[in-house]
Amino acid sequence: MRFKFLTLYAVAFMIFLYLPVLFLPLFSFNDSTIVAFPLKGFTLEWYENLLSETTMHQAFFNSMQVGWSTAVISTLLGICAARAVTRYNFFAKKSITAFVMLPLVLPEIIVAISLLVVILWLGFNLSLISVTLGHILMTVPFSTAVLISSFEGFDQSLEEASMDLGEGPFMTFMRVTLPMVAPGIISSLLITFTISLDEFIVAFFLTGTEPTLPIYIWGQLRFIAKLPNVVALGSILLFSSFVLLCIAELVRRRAQRRTGIEGSIL
Amino acid sequence: MSVSNASGWPMFFRREGVRGFALMSPSFLFALLLLAVPIGVIITFSFWTQNYLDIDTTLTLQNYREVFEKPIYGVLLQRSLIVAGSVTFLTVILAYPLAYYVAFHVHQRKALWIFLITIPFWTSYLLRIFAWKLILGYNGVVNTSLMEIGLIEEPLDFILYNMNAVILTLSHAWMPFAILPIYVSLQKIDRSYLEAATDLGDGPIRRFLRVTLPLSLPGVLAAMVVVFIPTIGDYVTPKLVGGTDGLMIANMIQVQFGKANNWPLGAALAVTTMVTVTLVATGFVFFAKWLGGRAR
Structure with a gap:
């Protein structure tokens, strides 16, 4: 009886979790300028409109640029940090690790305004670079967490064997360690890219004249006539995030089966 | 040598x-x-002052005096605490049964459940708030559906642009984040403790209250902290669904760094918020310790 009630609760909960965002794709195909029920009919007009929105295309390219730079740099930082945490003991290890993970538990607005003040105070201009710096700061904890679980997952004797067989530390890392943690690296790249692609709060403060996609959407929300276009764009964004995350999860799981270690993104 | x-x-x-x-x-x-x-x-x-276009770098407590004396800041901070507190309470209460379900009643495809729970968290935050605006709005899903089936004749205007809308939207947004730590702590519980409790004559409810719940408190605590901190610093949700009665302290911080262009005052507000958050988070830790001590 209790079991059944819990199952029912779980199903209801998942519906509650997913239902709100599913309205976006639903309305994106609705043939009406008013985003509301009842549905009027099927159309691809809103998606077609997006093809001619040149400012949106620019925002898209900006987001791609910020996203890839963020993903690559924060994953590189994450690889170093995860390696240090899993393999070595060093001075103040716990405090330093906690400090690197700190952006995870700070109100984002604090992170955003402190960066803003320093960048402007030092006389730099706000640009895509400032957004990227902010995003790296926010994504390093995630890439580190993902990579720690994959560095933990492999047998260190493999590295020792490689060293015994005469490889140097660098070649050992390239030929033994790297292939083993490659799935973790891919999944870290995808996750950090997705976070950057969707991030709004920090980007809002640190964007100069070149908007990223969420900033562009925010600007469009003021125009009621543009609402259906925004809904279509939002649906595309949701779908892309979903696909990227599924790939990240699949890669991670394949690796888990290989190393036999259970773990999760967080 | x-x-x-x-x-x-x-x-x-x-x-x-x-x-x-x-x-x-x-x-x-x-x-x-x-x-x-x-x-x-x-x-x-936060110890400097804004002097029209320049910043006066003499150290002063003037900003903090303003923060504590002008009622508007107190009201906003208090409201932020109420909103963040309610969101924390709601998410933890609603997330616990689900985490419990996945930890104890799902035997295959646990990872899939966890993955499905986390997906919405990774999708665009702005879009999720926007979706709620579409649902709760004057011409939104709730109103148009209720009118369609004839339950109401005029759209209800009290469901959007107030504090409740902010609490609902934020709770929905942070739910996945609350489930994970609770799930992890439930998953770690040694199942033989539960068997021992049953063998010693505890019924399911007593067993839950005396074994499962106390052992999962660290997860509950982590969930509370992880939800409370970001929600108190949110300004997008209040701005999109909060109306004027739902604005929070972060909106004021944003205004000071934007339109009002008074960075020192904004900085003082930010520092006050940080200190408040730290105090409350510490309070959570002590509360959980006290609760853990009592349950044993």
Whole structure:
């Protein structure tokens, strides 16, 4: 009886979790300028409109640029940090690790305004670079967490064997360690890219004249006539995030089966 | 002597502690430069004052006096605390049964459940709030559906642009984040403790209250902290669904760094918020410890 009630609760909960965002794709195909029920009919007009929105295309390219730079740099930082945490003991290890993970538990607005003040105070201009710096700061904890679980997952004797067989530390890392943690690296790249692609709060403060996609959407929300276009764009964004995350999860799981270690993104 | 000098530097780098530290240092320096230094600057700014276009760098407590004396800031901070507190309470209460279900009643495809729970968290935050606006709005899903089936004749205007809408939207947004730590702590519980409790005559409810719940408290605590901190600093949700009655302290901070262009006052508000958040989070920790002590 209790079991059944819990199952029912779980199903209801998942519906509650997913239902709100599913309205976006639903309305994106609705043939009406008013985003509301009842549905009027099927159309691809809103998606077609997006093809001619040149400012949106620019925002898209900006987001791609910020996203890839963020993903690559924060994953590189994450690889170093995860390696240090899993393999070595060093001075103040716990405090330093906690400090690197700190952006995870700070109100984002604090992170955003402190960066803003320093960048402007030092006389730099706000640009895509400032957004990227902010995003790296926010994504390093995630890439580190993902990579720690994959560095933990492999047998260190493999590295020792490689060293015994005469490889140097660098070649050992390239030929033994790297292939083993490659799935973790891919999944870290995808996750950090997705976070950057969707991030709004920090980007809002640190964007100069070149908007990223969420900033562009925010600007469009003021125009009621543009609402259906925004809904279509939002649906595309949701779908892309979903696909990227599924790939990240699949890669991670394949690796888990290989190393036999259970773990999760967080 | 000359031999040890020649190999001194490489030897230094071969030492475990040095290597670990060297590997950690890029991330550490990055966070130091882009997080610790900026926060230090913000704290410094909060003791300066805005003098029209210039910033007066004489140290003063004037901003803090303004923060504590003008009622508007107190009202906003209090409201932020109420909203963040309600959101924390709601998410933890609603997330616990689901985490419990996945930890104890799902035997296959646990990872899939966890993945499905986390997906919405990774999708665009702005779009999720926007979706709620579409649902609760004047011409939104709720109103148009209720009118369609004839339950109401006029759209209800009290469901959007107030504090409740903010609480609902934020709870929905942070739910996945609350489930994970609770799930992890439930998953870690040694199942033999539960069997022992049953063998010693505890019914399911007593067993839950005396074994499962106390052992999962660290997860509950982590969930509380992880939800409370970001929600108190949110300004997008209040701006999109909060109306004027739902605005929070972060909106005021944003205004000071934007339109009002009074960075020192904004900095003082930010520091006050940080201190408040830290105090409340510490309060959570002590509360959980007290609760844990009582349950045993």
